[in-house]
Amino acid sequence: MATTSVIHRTFAVLEAVAASGSTTAKEVAQQLEIPLPSVYRLLNDLVANQYLVHLKDDGRFELGPKCFDLGLSFRQRLLAPSPIRQATAELHRTLQxxxxxxxxxxxxxxxTYLSDCDQHxxxxPLRxxxxxxxxxxxxxxxxLSGMTAEQRGSYLEARGMPILTPHTIARQDVLSDHLDEVSTRGIAWEHEEFLPRTTCAAAPVRNGSGMCVGALAxxxxxxxxxxxxxxxxxAxxxxxxxxxxxMRAG
Amino acid sequence: MATTSVIHRTFAVLEAVAASGSTTAKEVAQQLEIPLPSVYRLLNDLVANQYLVHLKDDGRFELGPKCFDLGLSFRQRLLAPSPIRQATAELHRTLQxxxxxxxxxxxxxxxTYLSDCDQHxxxxPLRxxxxxxxxxxxxxxxxLSGMTAEQRGSYLEARGMPILTPHTIARQDVLSDHLDEVSTRGIAWEHEEFLPRTTCAAAPVRNGSGMCVGALAxxxxxxxxxxxxxxxxxAxxxxxxxxxxxMRAG
DNA sequence: GCATGCGTTCTCATGGGGCGAGAATACTCC
DNA sequence: GGAGTATTCTCGCCCCATGAGAACGCATGC
Known part of the structure; x- marks a missing residue:
């Protein structure tokens, strides 16, 4: 499936360590069904690249500092700009x-941004x-309603439509009709389709060309x-x- | 130097993308001096593994969600336990x-933990x-004073002793004498050796066997x-x- | 001291697959 | 429709990742 199997394997090892928090070469080997010498090679390469550390005391492997650096870079790149954050925070305050x-x-x-507090x-699962x-x-x-039909199609194709509650919309045609309505109304409601006893609403954010580029919820x-x-x-x-x-200004 | 060059290369590409925030295949190719087709192969593998995303609009590559997941796992694994965090926070409050x-x-x-506020x-660079x-x-x-002489030697060997301010201790023998003193006093002072106009102090945290396992500063x-x-x-x-x-209890 | 067990590294022959030049294709922008 | 750019494909070469097996290092126990 993946072209280069080495890379796929390497990340499989990395993620196995991440998932378990702390693990040994042997555990990784039998979990991923890779021969031990190969696992050691991969683990050592990951250690050399600072994505893992090798705890000498008990011979366990754990995530290394580069993993956190990646996370920071990702966050820095994606975090919504300050005016957006402020608007989101004010919405939080206004609607409680x-x-x-x-x-x-x-x-x-x-x-790319969340604003909440202990009361609200x-x-x-959102983060x-x-x-x-x-x-x-x-x-x-x-x-989704801001996508073209084919973008939306391939999106739903790739990820499916898992049923999360009894109210989750699970059929593409039903969703499609629903999204048409969302699109014309300019507001989306979600009634206990994601989590029981929880309702969400959202509105589109548009750029200078009137294209939907974001959603506030x-x-x-x-x-x-x-x-x-x-x-x-x-609100x-x-x-x-x-x-x-x-968005129009920037 | 690294045994498997593929892995090293893959991470070089990943880090190049992380460093620039958003970049194109061509830029990566000339920056790392890797032929274009190979760069595309690596980029696509990284995309397939969700460590990168390919922004279709302008053909740029950016970090993918798995990068953030790694960062979260790292954080979760390393974050100091709650009693330690509380003690650190109280120290913050007590000494302002x-x-x-x-x-x-x-x-x-x-x-593994920091406690600060706007006033203090x-x-x-610390995080x-x-x-x-x-x-x-x-x-x-x-x-460092809690390590054996050879542990400390190889640590300093591997990382060197960069000079950060005019007061930074830059010689191993001087540091070694200094650490002996730290070890006997049970307190370390650092006077403008890391940042100008800034002083730090720290004390060791020990486990049940009396071994130094942490430092509060x-x-x-x-x-x-x-x-x-x-x-x-x-304090x-x-x-x-x-x-x-x-530490003795846990 | 010797045996046992475990974690880790080494050796080495094999062949899978990564490699990169170049061409082909798919775009976008005039 | 043509120029320019981004991306993928082709393909033969040969490098180097692979994994079985053995060896090494280092504990602990008898």
């Missing part, structure tokens, strides 16, 4: 709800860099939403508009 | 100074995962230190003692 900002990244959809915590389940999140719907316990729909939508539009203004 | 906690990690010396900010310049930091001196503007030396030392000893107690 955890707020999110997401963008396209190549073919992907990625969360983020949804558990900076989150890039799954677009079909079941409000910001995902916004960004909030999450709330479903019981708190009733009656506030209009207020949520107008989303308001702050998404702020973001769009920044 | 940014506080740090560092440990051994294989042959390395790594910062951390030293700029979670920092693992350089042990000869010029207080916590580094503590942990503070940094302050040098002008604020005068007259407080005794108070700083006793360091106090909270390092708390950490040691935790």
């Amino acid at each position: 709800a955890a707020s999110y900002f997401a963008v396209y990244r190549g073919a992907d959809i990625v969360l 915590p983020r949804l558990r 900076f860099g989150f890039h799954e389940a677009a079909h079941a999140t409000a910001f995902g719907k916004i960004l 909030v999450s709330m316990p479903s019981r708190k939403v009733t009656g506030l729909e209009a207020r949520i939508e107008s 989303l539009r308001e702050y998404a508009g702020q973001c769009s203004r920044y | 100074a940014a506080s740090y906690f560092a440990v051994y990690r294989g042959a390395d010396i790594v910062l 900010p951390r030293l700029r 979670f995962g920092f693992h350089e310049a042990a000869h010029a930091t207080a916590f580094g001196k503590i942990l 503070v940094s302050m503007p040098s002008r604020k230190v005068t007259g407080l030396e005794a108070r700083i030392e006793s 360091l000893r106090e909270y390092a003692g708390q950490c040691s107690r935790y």
Whole structure:
């Protein structure tokens, strides 16, 4: 499948170490079904490149500093710019709800900022860099609705549409109709399709050409939403508009 | 030098992308002096493994989500346990100074927690995962003094003793004498050897066998230190003692 | 001291597959 | 439609990754 098997293997080893936190050459070998000498070669190469460290005491391997550096570089590159962060934080304050900002990244959809607090915590699986389940999140719907039909098709093809709750939209045609509506309304709602008892809403952020480039979203316990729909939508539009203004300027 | 050149090359490409934030195949090729087709092969393998993404719009390559995952795993593995973090934070509050906690990690010396605030900010280059310049930091001196002579020798051999300020100790024999003193006093001072106008101090944290396993440290503007030396030392000893107690228990 | 076990490295013959020049293709922008 | 650029394909060469097996180093136990 992958052209160069060495590289694939190397990352398999690296990820095996990452997953277990701390492991031995033997464990990696039997887990990945690679002969021991080869595993040692790979591990040593990874150590030489500072992606692993070899703990001499007990002969275990763990992640090395370069792994963290990569993470930092990724974060630095992707973190939403300060005006966007501010708008997201104000949305959080205004609606008393955890707020999110997401963008396209190549073919992907990625969360690049979150604003929450102890009273209004983020949804558990959501974090900076989150890039799954677009079909079941409000910001995902916004960004899916901004794609061309074929982009969206290959996106859903590649990732599938996992069923996360009884309300998750699991059929492409249903989703497609739903996204048309999202697109015309300029707001996406997500009612317990991602997590039980949780509702999200999102609005698009556009650049100078009017193209959708991002999504601003909030999450709330479903019981708190009733009656506030209009207020949520107008706040989303308001702050998404702020973001769009920044996008047009920059 | 590295046995498997493929792996070395692959990481060279990955790091080139990380360093530039966003780059093209051609730039990588001429920067690393690797023929273009080979660069594309490596880039595509990295994309296939989710360590890079290929931005279709402008044909640039950037870091992929797996990079962030690695960073998270590293952080999760290394972050100091909660009692240690609390002790470090209390030291910060007590002395009104940014506080740090560092440990051994294989042959390395790594910062695994920092506690600071706007009034008492951390030293700029210091961050979670920092693992350089042990000869010029207080916590580094503590942990170097806890090594055997040959461990320390090979450590300094491998990393050298870069001169960071006019006061940086740059000779191994001088450092060695200094570390003997540190070891007997049970406190390390660092006076503007790492950053100008900045002074640090550290105390060892020991496990049940009395072996040094960590270092608790503070940094302050040098002008604020005068007259407080005794108070700083006793607070360091106090909270390092708390950490040691935790280490004996765990 | 000798035996045992485990982690790690070495040796070496084999052949899979990585390599890179060059060409071909797929784009985009005038 | 043509020039320029980004990306992939082709293909034969030969390098070097591979893995079985053995050897080494270093514990611990008897």
